[in-house]
Amino acid sequence: MxxxxxxxxxxxxxxxxxxxxxxxxxxxxxxxxxxxxxxxxxxAPLSSSILRSFKKEVCSWCFHYENGSNLKHRAPGVPNNFYFCSAQCADSFVRWDELAVYRSCIDSVEEQYLRVQKKKPTSNVDSSADSSAVTAESVECSWLEVNRWEERLPQKPTKRMNLIPYVDENELLEIKYAVGVLYEMYKRHSKQQDPTGEDSDPEAHPQDENFLSFDLLQSDELLKLQKYPALVESYTRVYQFMRLTVAAELQPLLCTATFRDIIGKNLSNAFGIWSLDAGDKEFFGYSVxxxxxxxxxxxxxxxxxxxxxxxxxxxxxxxxxxxxxxxxxxxxxxxxxxxxxxxxxxxxxxxxxxxxxxxxxx
The missing domain is CATH 2.170.270.10 (SET domain)
Known part of the structure; x- marks a missing residue:
């Protein structure tokens, strides 16, 4: 909208x-x-993402950190990718993810992330690439190529799995953030469907405030890509990884235009999640x-x-x-x-x- x-x-x-x-x-x-x-x-954030290296130490719900100690609380039916500081936080997470779609997505993403670590890319992007080569036209060409890649995807699951690209931990952070936004879109879309299947009035949903604000945010995609040309390939690879791994419920919402909007608005609008202790602070991830x-x-x-x-x-x-x-x-x-x-x-x-x-x- x-x-x-x-x-x-x-x-x-x-x-x-x-x-x-x-x-x-x-x-x-x-x-x-x-x-x-x-x-x-x-x-609450529209979406958040915690670095994989901190997932056992930072509460998946309230971001509480106990000075490097592993958190003890878990929730029934919630996989090992989520840790909580209290039973209350675990319960809140389960209520938020009432259909278990989000945890299913993250579980699949984590599983495939570990699998593709065995196949590091044969060629690395030159991080010193000329930023002047990145133009609006060149970026559009890169994403058109991704669209053509999608059209050629095989239907057989085993063949599709072999196409999942390598991603690093920083790219995994972006993937989890994007999955969170897609999940909120999925929930919002589901709530806007009345019994006859027609969209109800979006203004009738008070929790849409985050989405209304998000829609008005400016995307800084091109500025960021010109500053860091290596991100052109990184973001297209992240999208390919998501296309091949996220749950079926979110697939209808995932397209290159939506992904670019989600990532582009994150680039200048994310708030870092830091430890709250005085002195040296730990960076855990970010939220929007x-x-x-x-x-x-x-x-x-x-x-x-x-x-x-x-x-x-x-x-x-x-x-x-x-x-x-x-x-x-x-x-x-x-x-x-x-x-x-x-x-x-x-x-x-x-x-x-x-x-x-x-x-x-x-």
């Missing part, structure tokens, strides 16, 4: 999302907001909270982001006047040198023009 710009949902009674003077969209206070006010709570993706960056932010289990909370760090834009900080502490901060922010494809950066550049 495509949502027009004038159908932007209201994310909070405290701010509005609108175009910024410098391009794109941002969040602006509708009235004065006092310091310490929570302006947005994102109860579409309703939180409209906060722009500043090296001197006026909002602080806090994760509590699966939820993200955004709280004001100072009094914010009516009409002022609200900012979070992307990835740095704000205390680094301006050139160091900008190098990190290049991953989001913009040049920071916040007051701190402008004053340091003078």
């Amino acid at each position: 495509t949502v027009s710009q004038d159908k932007m949902l209201v994310l909070s009674p405290l701010f509005e999302v609108k175009k910024t003077p410098y391009g794109g969209r941002g969040c602006y206070a509708l009235a004065p907001i006092a310091k310490g006010s929570e302006v947005l709570c994102c109860k 909270y579409p309703t939180a993706s409209y906060f722009n960056h500043s090296c001197c932010p006026n909002l602080v982001k806090t994760r509590k289990g699966r939820s993200l909370h955004f709280t004001t760090m100072e009094d914010i006047p009516a009409g002022a834009e609200m900012y979070i900080c992307y990835g740095n502490s704000g205390e680094e040198d301006q050139t160091v901060r900008q190098k990190e922010l290049d991953e989001w494809h913009f040049q920071c023009q916040c007051g701190k950066c402008l004053s340091e550049a003078q």
